[in-house]
Amino acid sequence: MTTSLYFIVRLIAAWFVAFLVLAILIDATPLGYFDGWPLTFLFFVTIGFVVIGAVSHLRRVRLIAGQVDAGTLGNxxxxxxxxxxxxxxxxxxxxxxxxxxxxxxxxxxxxxxxxxxxxxxxxxPYGHSPSRYVNPLALFGIxxxxxxxxxxxxxxxxxxxxxxxxxxxxxxxxxxxxxxxxxxxxxxxxxxxxxxxxxxxxxxxxxxxxTVTEKELTVAKLSLLHAQVEPHFLYNTLASAQYLTRTDPARADEMLGHLIQYLRHSLPRTDDALSTLGVELERSRAYLEILKLRMGPRLALQIDVPEDLRTTPLPPMMLQTLVENAIKHGLEPKPGGGTVWILARSNDRIVSVTVADDGDGFNAESTGTGIGLKNVRERLRLVYGNAATLAIVANFPNGVAATITVPVVAPGTGADAQEPGHG
Structure with a gap:
């Protein structure tokens, strides 16, 4: 209340001083002999409009700000x-x-x-009021x-x-x-x-x-792939081992050893933590060794992965997906079989992992759905953003080469990636 009263009194005082100065100036001129009642009348009319305007201003400020104080009252x-x-x-x-x-x-x-x-x-704010035509303050409108x-x-x-x-x-x-x-x-x-x-x-x-939802869906798909051992592969491997127990017990024992190694690495993980290139390589090697025992000389394997790159963080099942594609769509349809290469190289904090084959390549009639490669690309995007890529190109002279390129250190893993235990 005190602030509002002071605000109104201050405006009245300012106009009083202005009219007083004007009266002194008029009195000092030849016009000073005129009666002062017109100026007095104008003063009271002006003060009336000043008070009305000040009260309206106070009410409107209270409506806008919810309170009246020195800060809200100012122009x-x-x-x-x-x-x-x-x-x-x-x-x-x-x-x-x-x-x-x-x-x-x-x-x-x-x-x-x-x-x-x-x-x-x-x-x-109040529309065009008729009073504005007789309001002296309108002459000083802003x-x-x-x-x-x-x-x-x-x-x-x-x-x-x-x-x-x-x-x-x-x-x-x-x-x-x-x-x-x-x-x-x-x-x-x-x-x-x-x-x-x-x-x-x-x-x-x-x-x-x-992004979290997409990641959860992709992780769920990959977890399912991780937990799932392809029935035909398992049945065929066990059937082959059963046959070899009667004809070649040593090879049967070797095949079962590779199967155990493969299954150990294929157990479902309790979280979506990254694996390492070394762990994924052991899984793929076990898978390919089993196929070598089944396919005989139709399948050759060459691995060139430097030891210092095996601790590179890598999402699980990616390397396995590329290896399975090389077998199913490259070498199995080819009568004479062929070779699978797994190579890894590093350059400027970037690691490239390549799975190549000399199978039928892009000319073969593929029976795949492409879901595996789509999952690989999606997981790379979710884990690394734009820092990782998957490239599929023709291999010379025959076959296909698939290359995953990832940073040496994955986001959020720290500088030193540790190879997880096998359990």
Whole structure:
């Protein structure tokens, strides 16, 4: 109450002083002999409109801000807004918020200096009242407000200084009120910035949730592949071992040993943690050794993987998928069989793992669905983003070569990847 009363008294005092100075000036001129009642009448009419305008201003400020104090009553409003984006993004967000204000015009946006200036045509909050034609204050009307905003770069954020004020000098604040229009502009820009930040956050959360869902689905698929031993492969291996127990017990024992090794590495994992190139190589070697015993001279195997690369983190089942593709779609359909190569090389913190064959290649009529390779690509994207790739090319002179390229250290694994135990 005291603040409101002081605000009204201050305006009355300013106009009283203005009329007093005007009366002194008139009295000092040849016009001073005129009766002073017209000036006195004009003074009381003006004071009446000043009080009415001040009370309306107080009521409107209370409606906009919910409270009346020295900060909300002023014609000039200052806001400090912290935007949790880098300065360029903060500037774009602020620029869009200012441009959306009603009746905004003459916008000057300087991205290099991170400054925005704009004029806002003032809207009559109470419409066009007939009293404005007899209101002396209408002669000193201020038709526009102005906005100045500056973004100051900080550590990954943008600090915004926002100023909303009348398009007139500070002296006018002693005589006129802005009917809360600058307070309204400052609040509107602050709300718009907060809304846009919230929208960005919701979008980021939705994208993160989508990524998590995609990862969970892919992990579920890979876990199923990990836990699943192909029935035909298992049946054929056991049938071959049963036959060899009668004809060649030593080979039967060797085959069962490879099968045990393969099954040990194919047990379901309790989480989606990365495996290593060494562990995945042992699984694939066991698989190929079993097939060598079954296919005989139709299958040859060559492995060239340096020992220091075997600790490279690698998602499980990826290498196995490429090896199975080489057998099923490359060598098994080929009457004479062929060779499978598994190679690994490193270059500038990047490891490339290649599975190649000299089978029928792209000319063969494939019976596959492509799900395995699709899962490999999806898992690479989820684990490494754009830092990993899968390339499928023709091998010379025959066959296909598939190459997985991954960083030496996977995201979130630390500098030293440890090869997990086999259990």
């Amino acid at each position: 000039r409003q200052r806001r400090q807004i912290e935007i949790p984006f880098e300065a360029g993004e903060a500037f774009d967000l602020l620029d869009a918020a200012i441009r959306e204000l009603p009746r905004t015009e003459e916008i000057e946006s300087a991205r290099d200096s991170l400054q925005i200036r704009a004029k806002v045509k003032r809207l009559e 038709p526009r407000n102005q906005i100045q905003a500056t973004v100051t770069p900080a550590d990954g954020t943008g600090s915004v200084t926002l100023i909303c004020e009348p398009e007139s000098g500070a002296w006018s604040d002693w005589f006129r009120v802005d009917d809360g229009t600058n307070l309204e502009n400052a609040e509107a820009i602050t709300r718009a910035v907060a809304r846009r930040i919230a929208e960005r956050r919701r979008g980021e959360k939705a994208a993160a949730a989508q």
